[in-house]
Amino acid sequence: MSNPDTQPDSVSSVMKVFGILQALGDEHEIGITELSQRVLMSKSTVYRFLQTMKSLGYVSQDGDNDKYSLTLKLFELGAKALQHVDLIRIADKQMRQLSGLTRETIHLGAFEDDSIVYIHKIDSQYHLRMHSRIGRRNPLHSTAIGKVLMAWRDREEALTILRRCELRTFTANTITDLSQLELVLDTVKAQGFAEDREEMEEGVYCIAVPIFDRFGHITAALSISFPAVRFNDAQQAEYVAMLHSAAKAICIESGFTGYPF
Structure with a gap:
């Protein structure tokens, strides 16, 4: 050498x-x-x-x-990487089906280094769409995926993570108060999904649901993102149901049969 x-x-x-x-x-x-x-x-x-x-x-x-x-710490790191590879392979089919049904951008996101990172993506079939890329990082507090990843985490651990994050303001809708954000996490877990109502980027709306590993631990989140002009509140239940159906199928194939929604 x-x-x-x-x-x-x-x-x-x-x-x-x-x-x-x-x-x-x-x-x-x-x-x-x-x-x-x-x-x-x-x-x-x-x-x-x-x-x-x-x-x-x-x-x-x-x-x-x-x-x-x-x-074994290096083994643990390698196992995490393999877990993402397996998850992407399993999720791809469901994400493509969601894309076919909605024609919107579909993301799979995971937690890494106090941020979310997009680990897989299916682009929207529309010209007007959210611009993102695999590997891109976004904050936890202003994204639907980030809220999901924190809502199903141990609460004290989630708050510790959020306290060390810069809760930046991106739009007039961004939640930057930690107490208010904690209430949002309660709502997210109770209703089974999170929303980003133009909190990260003006004109962009996102809905996300949790994905669990075979032990029932939060491992990722699945989302639909689209321009706010193509969404109305009547569509929310339909999109949430689609996301839950896809996430449940991903969890089952990953070895977890107790998806709660």
Whole structure:
């Protein structure tokens, strides 16, 4: 392998971290001397990175022999990625059916780093439509998907997350008061769906419902987004019913049969 110390500064630390992780992955346990030889770094550099990884929970150290090994934290991260891959595959059929019925934009969103991230999307068949992309992040407080992801989370955990978020004002309808937002989360969970009534973007309306993993934990949200000019309140029940039907089918195929709506 190439010597990480000769790489540009912008990538050197990343190269070193992944080099160490890869070497640790090849061995059940390994000491600093052997590890430094494998990754072509000084023992002091390897030690510094190992201590950081240890503090973050990715590496453990055997007190008896001072050897290091990987923890299951990387496995957990990989499992989350695989979970999203499986979820996207399962959800795609239902999302395409929703798209055919409504001709509107269909999103699948998940929680990541105090935001929502769109992990799958079916574009609207109309010229006038919501502009978004897979991988785009949006706030929790001003989106229907974000409200769903917080409403079915442990309430104290949800409030802790929201407290560290910047509750920015995007339109005149954006809710930025945490107490008011908590009341909205109560309503969302009681009625089984969340709305974004032009709270993120003027002229854009969105309805979202929860999706649960096989253990019954909130894992994602499914939504329909459309221009407000193409919506009236009489359509709400129809769209919510469609979303619940699709979300229930996704949950069942994922191994959860207790969808509550």
